[in-house]
Amino acid sequence: xxxxxxxxxxxxxxxxxxxxxxxxxxxxxxxxxxxxxxxxxxxxxxxxxxxxxxxxxxxxxxxxxxxxxxxxxxxxxxxxxxxxxxxxxxxxxxxxxxxxxxxxxxxxxxxxxxxxxxxxxxxxxxxxxxxxxxxxxxxxxxxxxxxxxxxxxxxx
Numbered sequence: 001x002x003x004x005x006x007x008x009x010x011x012x013x014x015x016x017x018x019x020x021x022x023x024x025x026x027x028x029x030x031x032x033x034x035x036x037x038x039x040x041x042x043x044x045x046x047x048x049x050x051x052x053x054x055x056x057x058x059x060x061x062x063x064x065x066x067x068x069x070x071x072x073x074x075x076x077x078x079x080x081x082x083x084x085x086x087x088x089x090x091x092x093x094x095x096x097x098x099x100x101x102x103x104x105x106x107x108x109x110x111x112x113x114x115x116x117x118x119x120x121x122x123x124x125x126x127x128x129x130x131x132x133x134x135x136x137x138x139x140x141x142x143x144x145x146x147x148x149x150x151x152x153x154x155x156x
Contacts, residue, residue, distance in 0.1 A: 023066040105154045
């Protein structure tokens with residue numbers, strides 16, 4: 001089970017990295033969040049029934065973890081093992097100035113807006129976004145239009 005889980009994390013680490021980059025400003029906090037998300041995924045993995053795509057499940061847990069830990073002041077978790085180097089966010093490529101500017105603008109959004117737009121940017125359709133966030137398909141469309149307009153204002 002551990003090997004299978006680590007394979008899934010390796011294949012989907014970009015999803016986790018993007019959530020970390022979106023919800024945390026500095027590298028140290030992003031790495032802490034990355035570890036917390038992987039820990040939460042590991043705890044939840046035995047209960048994953050494969051009724052949805054693995055990426056949808058990862059997004060749901062990553063978003064919930066990012067939002068929940070953001071509201072808590074400090075979380076102490078005693079990690080006894082380090083994760084393999086190949087699933088650590090520090091191995092990610094450097095991002096361009098435009099990508100950094102986009103992340104800066106995205107961090108200006110509130111938590112629910114970040115969740116919706118990050119899923120949209122990953123090419124999830126309205127139905128999948130609705131399933132992950134608990135919104136209706138129509139509400140997803142309305143929110144996306146508002147978020148896009150808000151981002152245009154921020155980036156001006």
